[in-house]
Amino acid sequence: MTSPAPTVVFDLDGTLVESAPDLVGALTAALAAENLPPIPESEVRAMLGAGARALVERGLKAAGVTLPEPRVLELYRVFLDHYDAHMADRSHLFPGAEGALDRLAGRGARLAVCTNKLERFAVKLLGELGAAERFGAIVGGDTFGVAKPDAAPVLGAIRAVGGDPARAVMIGDSMTDVAAARAAGIPCVVMSFGYTPVPARELGGDVTIDRFDELDAALAGLGLL
Template identity: 50%
Template sequence: MKDLSGWTIAFDLDGTLVETAPDLIGTLNRLLALRGLPPRPVEAARHLVGHGATALLKDGFREAGANWDEAEQPALLAAFLEDYLARICDHSHVYPGVEAALDRLATRGAILCVATNKPTHLSLALFERLGLTDRFAAICGADAVSARKPDPAHIRETVLKAGGDPGRAVMVGDSITDVSAARATGVPVIVTTFGYTEIPAADLGGDALIDGFDVLEAAVDGIVAARLASPISPGYVPAS
């Protein structure tokens, strides 16, 4: 296998590395219960995850039959974040094969980082509980960069904070937000088929699809080989 030194693999978090829907929807359901509203089944509400806590609250309350009051948003968001942090890893878990795939890529010299719209302190708290923190050179929520995905600044700045080169980077994500951010940044993107997306993963326009982390390394190798075969591509920052 070829060395991956000089290459950076940037990952989304929710729906890409970690199955977080049960705990996010659990927090939503506890807030709904306080207002006498019916809970949302996890499988029926997975589509609510991945757009941020405020969107999760708004859409979750509406689907539970409640009128959304903008005046309540700050208090509800604060309550959501407090409850979620306290229960952040009750049921969340890494997807099968994540640790082994990360270790294989790191052994081959790849820099690993996380570019997520999840707030940095929540991302770090979750990774600490899951024992993943030390595997990444940088973990950047939207608050740690100048703009959130799909803005290209998120991926670019995360890769740079990790000590990588945006011209030799690959994004791994599960949603149109990740694909759009990667396209705007000019980096290829691998899409997971098991994440949180209302658009079928095959229709998101990724450079590769993976059904599990056992095939991530092969997908990275294919993208790197194609990139090296055509080193000057529109939108790419040439490696120094």
């Protein structure tokens, strides 16, 4: 008897999309509104993964600045406005991502995105990159009122595409993704090229891979293909 096709849930930033340059640009705009200098991209990349509000807060901390909450919210809005207008200026799908998605779709896999980016921005970014229609669900950090590492958005994404957690996997690049997968009771494949201050192979994922053309074999090793 053939096993049901798996549900594959992808993180977005640092997993499917190289989005750091445009996120850095938005953070630079927010810091400039407070007359603060930009932070090098190499440093910002390790701050990504927890959502825009957290990125602004981490940027201020890195700049050695403590601001009252109302001002932090103002800078957060500056970030959002800038990012909304420039999210796809330099962002692009990682090499091999489209081919991997095509292969999974050809095998009948249910595909979803679960990111801590605001849902409307996740949908817009994937749309501008021509990839939104590949996914049966695009879940953001605000979709269910909680964000990863909580299990709720991951499980919600699986349900939204009619999947079964017993036949699901998370594909991510950070400790947040691994922890969310653990909370949801599903395995996690870690992409080594993403955004994390901790080396990818030390995150505790079930499998770590370096390229999208290794994904099929990784899923097969987990018994999902």
